[in-house]
Amino acid sequence: MDKILKQDELWTKNLVTFVLKHIPYKKIHFYSKCLEISCNGIAWLSCWIAFIWVFNWESYYELQLNVLFGLILDIIIIAVLKAICRRRRPSVTTDMYTLGPDQFSFPSGHASRAIFLLMFFVVLHPVHALLRMPIVSWALSVCLSRILLSRHYILDVVGGMAVGVFEALVITLFWISQSTAANIINYVTNDYLPDGGEV
Template sequence: MNILQNIHAVDVQTFSWCMARKHRTTLTRIGRAVSFSADGPIYAFLALLFWFAGELTLTLVLLLGFAVERILYLVLKRGFKRNRPADALDNFSSFIIPSDQFSFPSGHTSGAFFMAFCLSEWFPSMNLMLYFWAANVGLSRIFLGVHFPTDTVIGALLGTACAALAIGILA
């Protein structure tokens, strides 16, 4: 068995554990709201808000970083073509309809960690709250049944790396 098969086996086991939780219905309801808070249009609105507030460097960091993050995200999605849990597991249906076909990496998680990193640089007193939100975005994607755990872990790393790169270049 190769390394990817081992990772997938652990992923499926962890995913199944999450789906077997007693309060999954409540977690799903909360997960929908948390996941919605990480939709892309909200980030565009925030970038505009920062631009109008005179935070030009932050706006540029957000624009450059998201451009890099989205390109890498799409390359990884199309390169790995990992099936989502509903397509990979028998007798499982997700709780929402995902916006695209493939699972790896989680774009919502990547975007959330990107924003958490960037905003923590400008507003350090909010970093605990921002990272708590970003982590919950990743968890929500698992509990909604559209991502395996490693999808969200790699999404978090991708978003963090793109934010660090953009800040390193522009700030």
Template sequence: MTEPNKSRPPGWLRSILNLDEEVTKKFVVWGNGLSPLHSLRLHYKALEITCHGIPWLAFWLSLNWLFNCPDLIPLQINILCALILDIVVVGLVKAFFRRRRPIGNKNDAFVQIGPDNYSFPSGHTSRAAMIAYIFMFVWPASIIFYPPMLAWVVGLAMSRVLMERHYLLDVGGGILLGILEGIVMNMLWLGDDTAKAIYNQFADEKIEGGEYHV
């Protein structure tokens, strides 16, 4: 029996992907050839961990239970919802497109399972962009944190390409997806009473100001 033909992207999309691969390869050669960037290669793995979904979920879940501060609970619950949203959306998009990672990618990523094996979009950059968007436009932090947040997003995006984890189009798509997720979270942002009510469903103690506090 003849093996059925695998679905292939249309010609125009294949041309875009080929161009993306070519430009990415040139960018990697250029970037890794620069002394300042080359000296930072040891830090790329650390950047990778700073926006991995599992550490973020573990950290934020721990934060919810270790620091019982009523004023921060709405933020904690909403960020937790945002992280879950990002993981689900990125997983679905990766599973749909199934783009292979660059050939130069080393099999040393921190906890890579299921759809994580695919390249488009970059979940790390989508998560970073979403978090930065939330702390800049939804729950604005002090403006002094904007430069380091933006530097984190840009540095993370560049490191994903220079490590050959992703193509340029992957990180660009990840940033765009993260911004869209931030906009969605802004529209779906849970109010204080709702967030505290959700927290009360899992906390051992009722918190002051919660809908079910007695």
């Protein structure tokens, strides 16, 4: 295992060095930071809950709750795996605030989240064809940016991508139907009267 990790560190260093020879560091850093923010777990979770609250339309309930389930599942799985594996992040990571399990590197939470969202909006609940290529490009760019920002090693990102695929499979197995989603959201938002009638 030590040999594999050392080789992973070497491959990561060589990849970053190669890219920086062809693209200025400031440009790479700026775009990578934007991608990092765009796939932040807390931002996605809070914005998605706000999306459910603001766009309280029954036709969206199935989509909204299944994505929310996936985002929560992602946070739990990544936190548990990081706590178990406890691989340290690259030593050059200095401009990132980490807390608890997030101080560890394997697997990448950004990569798992990006691939889960890609799988969801391209495979499980396909969006319009015009939106699929931007989603694929964004997700793969997020994964690559984790390496170029020196947040993760290559195997951390590959592991995160595998977790994202696994999460999509779990969501498929436990898919929340439209009627169930409507019941859950109506219950949480108190749209039922005490006597069982709807508002």
